[in-house]
Amino acid sequence: MYLHLGQDTVVKLSDVVAIFDLxxxxxxxxxxxxxxxxxxxxxxxxVSTEMPKSFVVCENKERGIxxxxxxxxxxxxxxxxxxxxEISI
Known part of the structure; x- marks a missing residue:
């Protein structure tokens, strides 16, 4: 599965380490x-042409982080x- 990050950029979901609010x-x-x-x-x-809102850290074997x-x-x-x-308390 893939995650669309904006513009024409997608990353493998398995490569996503973390998603942060910038x-x-x-x-x-x-x-x-x-x-x-x-x-x-x-x-x-x-991958942003507008005001950036988040950053995503990805890691894979070929490119590293x-x-x-x-x-x-x-x-x-x-x-x-x-x-x-869901979080159950």
Missing amino acids: ENASIAKSTKGYLAQAQKKGRVVN TVYISQISSATLKKRTNFVK
Whole structure:
């Protein structure tokens, strides 16, 4: 199965490690550092032509880790994964 990240970019669902809301996650120093380091290593791919809303961390054997910046909200991307589970208390 595949996940559409925006524009003409799709990734294998099995490669998705995490989906983050860009606004909330980028507040933390550790996240800023991770994104800066990924950018420095050439591992960031911007698939957004509009204001970015999320970033998706993917990993596969051939390319290693890639961070995709997307204009699609993290909530929408998570729904597309079909991994929304009910939480019972």
